[in-house]
Each structure stands twice: as structure tokens, then as C-alpha cells.
Amino acid sequence: MSHTVRGIHHINFLVRDLDAAIQRYEALLGVPVTVREPLPRRGVDTARFRLGDTWLVLIQPTGAGIPADHLEQHGEGFFLMSLAVDDLEQSSQSLAGSPLQPGPIRHGVANWRIADLDRNQTFDAQLQLAEEDSQ
Amino acid sequence: MSHTVRGIHHINFLVRDLDAAIQRYEALLGVPVTVREPLPRRGVDTARFRLGDTWLVLIQPTGAGIPADHLEQHGEGFFLMSLAVDDLEQSSQSLAGSPLQPGPIRHGVANWRIADLDRNQTFDAQLQLAEEDSQ
Numbered sequence: 001m002s003h004t005v006r007g008i009h010h011i012n013f014l015v016r017d018l019d020a021a022i023q024r025y026e027a028l029l030g031v032p033v034t035v036r037e038p039l040p041r042r043g044v045d046t047a048r049f050r051l052g053d054t055w056l057v058l059i060q061p062t063g064a065g066i067p068a069d070h071l072e073q074h075g076e077g078f079f080l081m082s083l084a085v086d087d088l089e090q091s092s093q094s095l096a097g098s099p100l101q102p103g104p105i106r107h108g109v110a111n112w113r114i115a116d117l118d119r120n121q122t123f124d125a126q127l128q129l130a131e132e133d134s135q
Numbered sequence: 136m137s138h139t140v141r142g143i144h145h146i147n148f149l150v151r152d153l154d155a156a157i158q159r160y161e162a163l164l165g166v167p168v169t170v171r172e173p174l175p176r177r178g179v180d181t182a183r184f185r186l187g188d189t190w191l192v193l194i195q196p197t198g199a200g201i202p203a204d205h206l207e208q209h210g211e212g213f214f215l216m217s218l219a220v221d222d223l224e225q226s227s228q229s230l231a232g233s234p235l236q237p238g239p240i241r242h243g244v245a246n247w248r249i250a251d252l253d254r255n256q257t258f259d260a261q262l263q264l265a266e267e268d269s270q
Contacts, residue, residue, distance in 0.1 A: 004165035007187025008143065011216065015258045024257065028235050029218070030139035052142025052219070053187045058258075077259035078213035081146065083164070084187070100163050122159065123150045124212035 003091035009084035009112075009130040010048070010055035014071045018060035022047050025058065039109050043068055046109055080126040088113050088131035102129055138226035144219035144247075144265040145183070145190035149206045153195035157182050160193065174244050178203055181244055215261040223248050223266040237264055 015021040022033050029049055036047040043065030048057040059079060061068035070079060085091040092102045092115055100122075102115035111133040119126045150156040157168050164184055171182040178200030183192040194214060196203035205214060220226040227237045227250055235257075237250035246268040254261045 002165055005163070005186060008146065008189050008191070011143065011146065013258065013260045021258050024235070027233065028140070028230075028252075028257070028262075030137055030229075051140060052189070054143050054189060056143070075259055077254075077261070078216075081213075094165075095163075098162065100159070117163075119212075122163070123148065123156050124210055125148045126212070127163070 003085055003087070003094040005083040005085055005129075007084040008054045009082040009132075010057050011081045012057045012059050012079040014067060014076050014079045015058050015060050016071070016076060018045050018047055018058060021058045021060075025049060025056070029056075035110075037109055038062070042066070042108075048109075080128060082112075082114065082128045082130040085129050085131055088115055088129055091115075091129050138220055138222070138229040140218040140220055140264075142219040143189045144217040144267075145192050146216045147192045147194050147214040149202060149211050149214045150193050150195050151206070151211060153180050153182055153193060156193045156195070160184060160191070164191075170245075172244055173197070177201070177243075183244075213261075215263060217249065217263045217265040220264050220266055223250055223264055226250075226264055 026032055033047050034050045038045045043061055043063035044067050045060045045062050046057055048055045059067055061071050088105055095101050102117055105113055105115050108114045113131045113133050114128050116128045161167055168182050169185045173180045178196055178198035179202050180195045180197050181192055183190045194202055196206050230236050237252055240248055240250050243249045248266045248268050249263050251263045
């Protein structure tokens with residue numbers, strides 16, 4: 001069994017002030033924000049821009065959680081990159097037992113399903129696998 | 136005059152050992168590295184993977200320069216994200232005089248032309264604009 005990453009599903013940047021960041025990124029990208037929505041179980045408010053076949057996501061922590069911890073420790077900027085796969089279970093099984101074994105599957109915004117990777121195994125780049133649930 | 140970013144052109148991650156990183160990323164992505172090539176004027180060796188309409192680029196500093204300085208100060212991991220535009224001069228003119236004014240145009244690997252943005256204006260995300268020169 002094997003798996004193939006077919007693209008960058010999304011890339012997340014942490015910001016302290018989502019309103020200000022949306023305004024700045026709209027000017028930079030020349031396109032309006034696509035969707036803004038909170039993800040309470042992750043303790044964040046989010047806004048995303050469609051860029052080609054990828055999403056650029058801005059994240060403001062609004063409560064306790066991993067994003068808030070990361071902002072506290074590292075400040076604003078890059079948070080993680082998510083790699084698009086067609087079948088998250090198959091990819092997880094394919095990588096099981098290797099240093100790249102993904103963590104448990106969790107739900108992101110919209111219909112996104114996520115499995116985090118260990119940054120110690122990817123040269124300190126925080127990566128994850130993502131699939132869009134068609135159901 | 137205006138401009139539109141039409142995608143993420145590439146995203147760069149710094150690594151200390153490019154050989155080891157290529158091997159690990161080939162296993163993670165399920166695809167072989169596309170191109171490996173040095174960029175001496177930037178003081179780096181590079182390897183890139185095609186992922187959808189984006190490039191994932193691994194960079195190992197091999198000499199003095201901004202990438203080496205960044206690795207020394209921040210360690211491995213995310214380095215920068217490059218936004219694809221159709222006309223770099225027009226985009227630079229469009230953003231001139233704003234906080235998002237790009238720096239001078241420089242050459243990257245292959246036929247890539249680059250203009251860096253000020254990370255203090257993008258919430259500490261290091262960004263740049265990129266165009267592929269058709270000539």
C-alpha cells in the first residue's frame with residue numbers, strides 16, 4: 001500500500017488581529033477573503049483565501065489550545081502546512097510504523113479531515129495530511 | 136493599476152542536511168524529487184518537489200547569505216512563501232507606496248524572478264512575489 005500527496009491543501013499563518021490581517025491580505029492578494037469562520041474546538045477564528053488549488057488560512061487564537069500556545073511561544077507567522085491526500089485512512093496506514101506515522105484523524109473547518117505529523121520527523125516543519133470529506 | 140495573486144508559487148523550508156531531507160520528503164510525499172540544483176549567489180543548495188500547482192522547496196545553506204543567517208537564528212523549518220503573479224513589474228508598481236511595496240527584483244532558481252516583501256508588514260510571515268520568466 002502506498003500513498004501520494006497531490007498538492008498543498010492549505011497553509012496556515014497565525015495572527016493576533018484577524019480583522020487587520022484580512023484587510024492587509026486582501027490588499028496583497030488582490031482578491032477578497034473567501035470564508036471567515038471560527039473553529040471553537042481548536043480555540044481559533046479563521047479566514048481563508050483561495051489561491052489556485054491551495055487555501056491560505058489566517059488564524060487568530062481566541063481561546064486555549066495548540067494555536068494559542070504556538071503564538072505565545074513563537075509569535076505570529078507560519079503555523080503549519082497541510083498536504084492534500086485522496087484517502088486519509090489509506091495514507092495513514094501507508095505511513096504507519098515509519099517515522100512519518102500520522103496522529104489520529106481530527107476535524108478541521110468545513111469538511112476538512114486532518115492528521116498531524118511529528119515536526120521532529122520533518123526537519124522542524126510542522127506538517128499534516130488533509131482530505132476533504134465528500135459526505 | 137491593480138494586481139492579483141493567482142496561487143502559491145513555492146514554499147521554502149530550511150534544512151541542515153539536504154540529502155536526508157530529500158529522502159524523508161520522498162517517503163512522505165510519495166513522489167520523487169523533481170529537480171535538485173544549487174543557487175550559489177544565495178549561498179544554498181536546493182531541491183524541489185512539484186505538488187499540484189505549487190513547488191515545495193527544501194533549502195540547505197552552503198555559504199553566507201540570508202538563508203544561512205535565518206537558519207542560524209531560527210533553526211530549521213519554514214523560511215518563506217512565494218506568491219505567483221503574472222507580471223512582477225505591474226504588481227510591484229501596483230503595490231508601490233503602500234506598506235506592501237516589494238523590494239527590488241532578483242533572480243531565483245530556474246527562470247524564477249522574485250521580489251521580497253517586508254515581513255513586518257505581513258504579520259511576521261515572510262512572503263515574496265514570484266513570476267516565471269518565459270524568455
